[in-house]
Amino acid sequence: MYKQAFRFLFVAGILATLVSCNSKTGQSQSTGWGVNDPKWGGYQRTENYVQPVPLRFVFIQGGYFVMGRNQEDLKFEHNNEPRRATVSSFYMDEVETSNADYAEYIYWLNRIYGQDYPEVVEKAKPDPLVWNSVGGFRDAMTEAYFENPGYNNYPVVGVTWEQARDYCDWRTDRINEYILIQAKILKMDMGQTADNNFNTDAYLAGQYSGIVNKGLQDMDPNATETRRGVQKKDGILIEKLRLPTEAEWEYAALALMGNSNQERVAERRIYPWNGKPLQVRAPQTPYRGTMMGNFMRGDGDYMGTAGALNDGADYTAPVYSYFANDFGLYNMAGNVAEWCMDVYRPLTFEDADGLNAYRGNVYQTVERDEDGLIAEKDSLGRIRYRQFTDEELASRENFNKSDNRNYLDGDYESAIVEDWLAKGDGDEEEDGASAQSSSTTSLLYEYGTSSLISDKSRVVKGGSWRDRVYYTSAATRRFMDQDKSSDWIGFRCAMPRIGAANGGTLATKR
DSSP: OHHHHHHHHHHHHHHHHHHHHTOOOEEOTTTOOEESOGGGTOOOOOOSOOOOOOTTEEEEOOEEEEESOOSOOTTOOOOOOOEEEEEOOEEEESSOOBHHHHHHHHHHHHHHHTTTOHHHHHHHSOOGGGGOBTTBOOHHHHHHTTTSGGGTTSBOOSOOHHHHHHHHHHHHHHHHHHHHHHTTSEEOOTTOBTTBSOOHHHHHTTSOOOEESSOEEOOOTTOSSSEEOOOGGGOOSOOOOBOOOHHHHHHHHHOGGGGEETTEESSOOSSSSOOSTTOOBOOSTTSTTOBSSBOOOBTTBSSEETTEESSSOSSOOOTTOSOOOTTSOSOSSBSSEEEEEEEOOTTHHHHSOSBSOOOOOBOEEEOBOTTSSBOOOOTTSOOOEEEOOHHHHTTOSSOSOSBOTTTTTTSGGGSOHHHHTOOSSSOHHHHHHHHHHSOGGGGTOOBTTTBSOOTTEEEEESOOTTSOGGGGSTTOEEEEETTOOOTTEEOOOEEEOOSOTTSSOOOOOO
16 A cells, blocks of 8 residues: 555656646746747746656655764774764655666666677676675575575665666666656657667657657747657656765664754764664564664674574565664665765865765766767767866866866865975975876875775765674765675665755745
8 A cells, every 4th residue: 555655646746747747828927928828939837846756765854964973983983073964855765776676677788788788788787796705605695695586675785886876877767768658758669779768868868759659749839840758847757866975875864853853853863763872672662672773783693593583684684674764764774784976085074065065076068069969879878978178167166177076185285295295306396296187086095005095985874784783873984996896785766856845835925
């Protein structure tokens, strides 16, 4: 019943938005001209917009919280000082991405690309060898975890940050294709090919048409056709899915709305539930004593004794296990840790914005041909993107370079020239210029020599089945290179909230 309700709201939102796109004529409050009326030029405006939300996503109302360390820094890493932060409202998958979810992705890739580009399929597959351990017998997990149906509803692991990002892109496309089919704008097309398959960007750019069913009414009196495809401004398609930022993930895990009243937080949480350190069992009846998550209780104790298992899972547990937090999110502490979008830096807390903190911005734009039109899509049916050039950004004030992963922590400006570059031979200026023109990351983070941190290091949040309870703290942060994977890291998707932050409409004076 719960799942059916979500499906109903999802489809109802699509149809409500679709109706509004072809709504009755209205009047512009700024010019008096007719809106959605071919007689007045055909300007179309979506009325009563309802953001379409994918199945299984829950609304995370944004707000202010104290981000960062919330317990003793046992490893003395000093990389997570508490600071005040605000996160905008967004949506988040209520569970970790499961093996069944990811297997559907692999199946689709194989169906579309398997014959012409088998390397695309191989590149996307999770690595089963992450389960191997020199000191343990894991053959059953290596051979069965991803493909055996007994693990369908368990979180997928062995997936790199890059693979997780690609899955989010693919899921966006499949949901948008489903929306257009359900709204009878497109017909089902099982004949899609490697270079001509539904991709949201390609569809919006007019480089994929599919099998048109009804389309939308085109009210432009100069149009050659009476029907048209969906455009971004119609509000029918979902926003791009992505990995959550570190700030979003931590905020969502804490779910402080469950223990606050009129902006007064009764107790600063360590885990996604209330309680002092090491309080990891439910205190309320009838669930008193039940474990709140899946983690290692002590050396060699992964699930308790026979007849009295504590968390009931030796390795991972099904994604709908244990108690959801006050936002309705499952397994935000334990089971598997999760990839976040951010590039990892120990001192992010010193230079991140107070609103929607994030490190890792690499600004891109679509490639265009010599006529200024969007360049032809690539051989996989995707629109091509490139980074902005320095010349294009020279006159901007808010940012002046495309790759900002090193901003204030790893770039040339953040290095102390006298200490790092000067050689005492009077050539400081020349040395500095030379260093500035080279890869500046090595000034502070020389991978494999002075540090294990690089521009490929991505933040990992939350504890896992193989961690002590210390790592289940929502604030604890770790990192791993974006092209590596593990048996203890999974992921879930997020999506921005469009419009009012409270999920409705702000009260306004008229």
